[in-house]
Amino acid sequence: MSEEPRNTRQAAxxxxxxxxxxxxxxMQLILDRRLPPGAPLPTEAELMESLGVSRNSVREALKALQALDIVEIRHGYGTYVGQASLTPLVDGLTFRTLAGVADDHAALTEILQIREVLEEGLIRRVADGIGDDGLARLESIVGRMEGAARAGEAFPDLDRTFHETLYDTLGNALVPQLLAAFWNVYHRVAKVRGWTSDPAPAVTACRHRDILTALRARDVAGAxxxxxxxxxxxxARSGQATLGVR
Known part of the structure; x- marks a missing residue:
């Protein structure tokens, strides 16, 4: 038996x-130098010298880091520190969910459960600390939801804004990014599968009104x-969609 395949695998x-x-x-260089997003990285030649590797190895590493949004390659200008956003997470979760073709509902339920755990845990902190300004902003959003519902119109953008505004009061920058990631996955999958929007806008508006009412009363358990x-x-809507119910 030839040793070539084995040697090839070992080399790879x-x-x-x-x-x-x-x-x-x-990545360690970025951390050690405390380089902020948008800061220029050393040139390829400088990285080759400091890391003791070839130009091709540096380029391949930078391409991989660009896919993770850790670096940004601007052709003709250089390489810069990226935003380190959660876009790669969204792409990966979307693919994973869509790849579960044998059971769409089970795959999507996993995403919803994670978002549910996050939001139900965070709402307690919101209820304990939300101020009048936050309540007023939520009131405006819910009012627009109810107006859309009376017109029989769905309002996914208002729904998203409500949840983003809800957790703004926590002052934790990662929370809205994580919630937006799971939101984006859900709606990407829904679009690919051709699932319809909320069939009962009035019910959705009512549920958001219930959340706001509990927050106004400082009723943590109610929230x-x-x-x-x-x-x-x-x-329930996700389950109906995967079963073909519209």
Whole structure:
């Protein structure tokens, strides 16, 4: 039996290990130098010298880091620190969910459950600390939801804005990014599968009104129940969509 395939596999494995180490070294360089998003990285020649690797290895590592939004390659200008957004997470989760073709509902339910755990846990903190300004902003959004519902119109953008505004009061920049990630996955999958929007805008508006009413009353348990009811409705609609119910 020829040794060539085995040698080829070993060489490929070695290249992957080297590539992984170079990526880690570049990330460590960014951390060590405290480079903010948008800051220029050393040139390819400088990275080659400091890391002791070839130009091709540096380029491959930078391409991989660009896919993760850790670096940004601007052709003709250089390489810069990326935003490190959650876009790669959204892309990966969307693919994973769509790849579960044998059971769309089960795959999507996993995404909803994670978002539900996050929101039901966070709503307690919101209820404890939301001020009059936050309540006023939520009141404006719910009022527009109710107006759209009376006209028989769905309002996915208002729904999203409500949840983003709800957690703005926490002052945690990662929370809205995570929630937006799961929101984007859900709606990307819905669009690909051809699922319809909320068939009962009035019910959705009512559920958001219930959340706001509990927050106004500083009723932590009531806010948690209202949020749970909201997610029960989302899960029910998702199940109907995957079964072909419109």
């Amino acid at each position: 494995a070695g290249e992957r290990r080297v590539g992984t180490q170079i990526r880690r070294d570049v 948690e129940r209202a949020m749970a009811d909201h997610f029960r409705g989302i899960e």
